[in-house]
Amino acid sequence: MGPGELRKKILVELYLARLKGHNPSLDYLANELGLPGRLLEPVLRELAEEGLIKARGEGGKPISYELTEEGRKAVKVVMTGGVFDILHVGHLATLEAARALGDVLVVVVARDETVRRMKGREPLNSEHDRLRLVSALRPVDLAVLGDPLDMYKTVELVRPDVIALGYDQKHDETELRARLAERGLKADVVRLDVRVPGVKSSKILARLLQEL
Numbered sequence: 001m002g003p004g005e006l007r008k009k010i011l012v013e014l015y016l017a018r019l020k021g022h023n024p025s026l027d028y029l030a031n032e033l034g035l036p037g038r039l040l041e042p043v044l045r046e047l048a049e050e051g052l053i054k055a056r057g058e059g060g061k062p063i064s065y066e067l068t069e070e071g072r073k074a075v076k077v078v079m080t081g082g083v084f085d086i087l088h089v090g091h092l093a094t095l096e097a098a099r100a101l102g103d104v105l106v107v108v109v110a111r112d113e114t115v116r117r118m119k120g121r122e123p124l125n126s127e128h129d130r131l132r133l134v135s136a137l138r139p140v141d142l143a144v145l146g147d148p149l150d151m152y153k154t155v156e157l158v159r160p161d162v163i164a165l166g167y168d169q170k171h172d173e174t175e176l177r178a179r180l181a182e183r184g185l186k187a188d189v190v191r192l193d194v195r196v197p198g199v200k201s202s203k204i205l206a207r208l209l210q211e212l
Helices: 003-019 025-031 035-047 069-073 089-099 113-117 126-137 150-156 173-180 203-212
Strands: 053-058 060-069 077-082 104-109 142-145 162-165 188-191
Touching: 003 025, 003 035, 003 053, 003 060, 003 069, 003 104, 003 142, 025 035, 025 060, 035 060, 060 069, 069 150, 077 089, 077 150, 089 104, 089 162, 104 126, 104 150, 126 142, 142 150, 150 173, 162 173, 173 188
Parallel strands: 077 104, 077 162, 104 142, 162 188
Antiparallel strands: 053 060
């Protein structure tokens, strides 16, 4: 791992730690990155001197670290979302394409009540099971449950630089951009043209129901 890659990985881990509600220490970062703290300390000092991170501590000794606004700007965050009730290769292809757009991918998993409201049916898998499954996928840096009433609250939490929409998601890009602007959120909205022919959750579900 080169110096530039390590710097970026540290910034990404500090961003993710904020979303997870952690107060990242040197030991936390060493554990997440799989590197000894002695290798991270000089890089952390360098990032702090450049104003990309802030070290908090006592007696001149850092105890925890956090991103500054400049540090946050150095990380390109991509956000996407979905139900993910029946995981298939089409989901994987979409998530890989979304991840390629930035440094970190945050995936929003729809709540059970959102699925009932939008699809008019019970989800096959609970929101917590779907969250666990999506979290385990390689392209995903972090999966979170969406807000059941206001999707933009999750956008405000994540503060993405890019919102990636699947080819068949029903969000209107123009309306989405307008809503983001109303809330003072700045994010590019990208429609991914990634699809695997013949693979679609609704078709898989219909086929399963026919076989019952």
